Amino acid sequence: MVSHHHLPPYSGLPAPAASAPPAPVPPRASSVASGRSHTRRHRHARTHHGGSNAHLPQNEFPVFAHTGDVDIVITSADGRKEKRYLLHRLILSQCSGFFAAGTRAEWSGRMIEAPGGGLSRISENDGATAGSSSRASSQERRPSYDQQAGRRWRYVLDWQSAAHDEAPMLIQQDGDGASLFGSGPPPVRDKPPVSNQSFFRSMTDFSALDLTERAHASVPPEPDDDVLKDYDNLFRTVYQYPPVLDSINIATAYTECKALLHLADMYDALEIVGSRVDHHLLRFGARLFKQIAKYPPSYLKLAALARSATIFTEALVHIVGQWPLAAPQLHGQTSAAVRELIEDKVDELQDLQDRVEAKLWRLTLTTSRGERVTPGNDYLGWLATSLFRQWLAENTTPAPPPILKPPSRPAPHASARASSTPIASQRPPPFAPLNPGRIYRTLGSPTPSSYLPHEDLKRFLKLQPDLYTRDNLKRFERRLDEIKNLARDAVKPLMRNFLELDLAAFGSGGLGYLTCARVGGGELPWED
Numbered sequence: 001m002v003s004h005h006h007l008p009p010y011s012g013l014p015a016p017a018a019s020a021p022p023a024p025v026p027p028r029a030s031s032v033a034s035g036r037s038h039t040r041r042h043r044h045a046r047t048h049h050g051g052s053n054a055h056l057p058q059n060e061f062p063v064f065a066h067t068g069d070v071d072i073v074i075t076s077a078d079g080r081k082e083k084r085y086l087l088h089r090l091i092l093s094q095c096s097g098f099f100a101a102g103t104r105a106e107w108s109g110r111m112i113e114a115p116g117g118g119l120s121r122i123s124e125n126d127g128a129t130a131g132s133s134s135r136a137s138s139q140e141r142r143p144s145y146d147q148q149a150g151r152r153w154r155y156v157l158d159w160q161s162a163a164h165d166e167a168p169m170l171i172q173q174d175g176d177g178a179s180l181f182g183s184g185p186p187p188v189r190d191k192p193p194v195s196n197q198s199f200f201r202s203m204t205d206f207s208a209l210d211l212t213e214r215a216h217a218s219v220p221p222e223p224d225d226d227v228l229k230d231y232d233n234l235f236r237t238v239y240q241y242p243p244v245l246d247s248i249n250i251a252t253a254y255t256e257c258k259a260l261l262h263l264a265d266m267y268d269a270l271e272i273v274g275s276r277v278d279h280h281l282l283r284f285g286a287r288l289f290k291q292i293a294k295y296p297p298s299y300l301k302l303a304a305l306a307r308s309a310t311i312f313t314e315a316l317v318h319i320v321g322q323w324p325l326a327a328p329q330l331h332g333q334t335s336a337a338v339r340e341l342i343e344d345k346v347d348e349l350q351d352l353q354d355r356v357e358a359k360l361w362r363l364t365l366t367t368s369r370g371e372r373v374t375p376g377n378d379y380l381g382w383l384a385t386s387l388f389r390q391w392l393a394e395n396t397t398p399a400p401p402p403i404l405k406p407p408s409r410p411a412p413h414a415s416a417r418a419s420s421t422p423i424a425s426q427r428p429p430p431f432a433p434l435n436p437g438r439i440y441r442t443l444g445s446p447t448p449s450s451y452l453p454h455e456d457l458k459r460f461l462k463l464q465p466d467l468y469t470r471d472n473l474k475r476f477e478r479r480l481d482e483i484k485n486l487a488r489d490a491v492k493p494l495m496r497n498f499l500e501l502d503l504a505a506f507g508s509g510g511l512g513y514l515t516c517a518r519v520g521g522g523e524l525p526w527e528d
Contacts, residue, residue: 064086098170169266260277261273320342345519445488
């Protein structure tokens with residue numbers, strides 16, 4: 001029978017007197033009363049169980065009060081905001097190399113809780129003296145499984161050691177709040193440079209996010225402190241909760257994903273965080289691919305961290321097609337494997353382009369007898385071939401430098417030299433850079449009038465008045481259409497598109513550069 005002081009504070013019924021003994025049960029009603037008494041005791045037990053649980057600490061993310069053994073305190077720089085996590089060493093060490101190294105006994109010469117309730121210290125110098133290689137001394141130095149299970153780790157953010165443009169890292173402390181390692185346990189890898197938060201961070205309204213019920217298992221920190229939010233997303237991902245990332249504004253989602261990936265890289269947890277970031281960004285669909293077309297170097301670096309094959313390949317195709325435009329943005333910010341892959345794809349594209357161009361220069365027309373056209377057997381056909389080659393030369397090769405030098409100007413007066421125009425501005429203006437991608441797309445267009453249209457042919461024949469007639473113009477136009485068809489077939493290998501982006505919205509000219517670079521299986525930098 002449950003004692004009265006174990007009853008819940010309020011049950012809705014008056015409590016019986018403490019000194020009153022139980023009333024005797026008549027014999028004829030013993031069986032019925034016994035059943036009622038059993039039912040009443042069962043109900044009291046249920047009420048007692050539910051009432052006590054209502055006051056017990058919860059054992060769920062982010063605070064596992066019953067089973068957690070790693071206490072993590074995340075504070076803002078000014079100390080006004082704090083977020084506490086009580087997590088599991090087993091889960092953290094499986095997902096993060098940082099925690100796997102920091103919670104090993106050989107890295108933490110700290111006080112641990114022994115099975116008997118006392119404390120013992122594992123010293124890093126134990127066994128350093130001679131004769132300490134015996135099995136007994138080895139077992140004495142190493143904690144048993146029970147000792148390891150009774151340990152408790154504590155981590156706090158080290159704001160003092162963090163640079164202005166770096167995210168602070170966690171350091172391990174003992175029970176008195178002193179750091180065990182000065183600057184934290186030996187990191188698994190060197191901390192990568194983190195982009196300036198003020199440059200790529202932007203605020204977002206989290207009230208507009210459409211999150212599932214599970215996503216609300218942990219109340220996210222306020223959006224005015226990015227560090228708290230990034231750490232919260234990291235631990236949420238470790239425990240298989242979706243990170244709180246913007247699902248409406250793709251630019252904001254990019255900056256949040258980038259910050260989360262940089263933090264995961266610092267803690268050697270990219271394997272689990274990268275897949276979450278990849279899944280979140282791919283949910284934007286066509287909007288994501290349009291954004292990649294605007295900023296391919298940025299998304300290439302993000303995809304390399306997240307190991308996202310789709311985003312990485314999409315960005316790589318843009319970069320290869322525009323090379324070397326993106327070279328300055330990637331210099332020193334990508335791994336050697338990524339740079340080698342880009343260079344290989346640029347070389348492959350250039351080789352393909354050279355083969356196609358050589359084939360275009362060899363294009364010619366034939367007569368009805370199968371002979372190559374010449375001025376003697378088909379003058380109009382020869383003119384059509386010559387005009388096509390002239391157009392190809394003007395659009396695929398740079399213009400020759402001018403033969404005549406610009407007229408020399410008298411030297412300015414000494415007093416006017418300071419305000420004179422710089423010498424560089426006095427040189428002839430440079431020629432506009434060629435755009436081979438747009439030229440090849442023009443050649444591959446299904447519309448014959450996309451280049452050398454009817455009016456251009458008409459003006460060309462009028463240069464010889466005795467040759468210009470309506471019949472000759474029609475025949476000349478037909479012969480030029482024949483060579484245009486041959487050119488369209490020749491450039492087909494360059495017209496392939498390996499982007500997920502729909503190029504129909506960009507018209508027949510496409511993006512203005514070639515998108516036929518292809519990344520095959522096993523070529524991604526992180527694939528063996």
